[in-house]
Amino acid sequence: KASTDDYIKFIRQRDLSDEAMEKIKIPVAEALSIDPNFRPHSEQQIIQQIQQSKKYDANGVSEAMVQLCKKLAEKRVFGPKLMADTTVAAPNHSTYQNLPENGILYIFWVCKKVFGHRFKSEEDLWNQFREAMKKLAARCRRVRHARKARSNATNHITLLPSNDHHTNAIMTPHPFTPMSTSTQTSTPTPTSSMASLVSMTNGNLENGNKQNGEVKVDVEIVKSESG
Numbered sequence: 193k194a195s196t197d198d199y200i201k202f203i204r205q206r207d208l209s210d211e212a213m214e215k216i217k218i219p220v221a222e223a224l225s226i227d228p229n230f231r232p233h234s235e236q237q238i239i240q241q242i243q244q245s246k247k248y249d250a251n252g253v254s255e256a257m258v259q260l261c262k263k264l265a266e267k268r269v270f271g272p273k274l275m276a277d278t279t280v281a282a283p284n285h286s287t288y289q290n291l292p293e294n295g296i297l298y299i300f301w302v303c304k305k306v307f308g309h310r311f312k313s314e315e316d317l318w319n320q321f322r323e324a325m326k327k328l329a330a331r332c333r334r335v336r337h338a339r340k341a342r343s344n345a346t347n348h349i350t351l352l353p354s355n356d357h358h359t360n361a362i363m364t365p366h367p368f369t370p371m372s373t374s375t376q377t378s379t380p381t382p383t384s385s386m387a388s389l390v391s392m393t394n395g396n397l398e399n400g401n402k403q404n405g406e407v408k409v410d411v412e413i414v415k416s417e418s419g
Contacts (some may be wrong), residue, residue, distance in 0.1 A: 199290075202324045204295055213301040220292045225272040228258070230271040238263045239306055243329030254308045254320055260306065261324040264333050266316055267294040276336045280329040296325070 206212075219232045242248060242260045265274055270291055279288040280296070300321055311317040 198285070199280060200284065200318060200325065201299075203293060203296060204318065206293070207295065208301065210301075214296045215300060216298045218295070219269055219271060220274075220295045222292050223269070223274045223295075226277070226362075227271050227273040227417045229356055230273070232271075235264075235268065235302060238267055239302070242300060247250070254309055254323070257303055257307050257320055257328045258324045261307050261321075261328050264299050264302060265291070265328055265331070265333075269299060276280040276339050279332050280325045288332075291328075 218235075219230060223230055223232075238260070241263065243257055245256075245259070248256055266275060270278070275291070277288065279286045279287075280291055290379045303321060303324070304317060307320075308314075309319055311320070
């Protein structure tokens with residue numbers, strides 16, 4: 193048996209009278225607990241959105257009922273934050289908790305008011321509501337995955353390595369010469385590097401920091417490579 197089928201059979205045993213439905217507080221308490229800033233749309237506003245949709249007549253009552261269930265759930269009854277942590281399934285069929293039952297009963301009640309006259313029997317209405325609940329469970333999964341994707345994207349941006357090491361490599365002065373303005377802003381070409389090396393060698397000769405024989409060998413190597 194499909195988990196949603198079992199779930200529908202389970203909620204059909206509840207009191208679905210108008211008196212009972214009118215006592216249900218919407219949005220459900222859990223929605224405001226997880227998201228105190230949730231601002232629900234009115235029931236009539238959502239019904240009008242569905243009925244005024246260009247696809248309302250083209251898609252038929254089945255699709256219209258699915259859309260009404262999803263909009264009621266996300267915009268009025270539960271809110272996206274609660275939906276991201278829940279599902280619609282029979283007991284022990286999911287690792288996620290079910291959406292609060294009183295909210296599901298309210299959604300069925302609204303669907304019955306809006307579309308009940310368009311079904312041949314109440315059994316047909318329940319069969320279509322079962323399909324709508326499968327789509328609502330899928331909507332919960334999409335909301336959940338979207339939240340995870342946003343979280344992963346945020347973490348990726350936070351953990352991106354900086355380019356400081358590249359900047360530091362360019363800004364590090366040569367061990368033998370003081371850093372000039374030109375070395376901070378440009379990468380030396382092979383020709384300028386060779387000239388700097390010869391200049392250093394000449395400077396070392398003048399300062400007496402190296403023996404003549406060692407310096408001559410270095411100069412010869414430079415000349416040989418440049419030739």
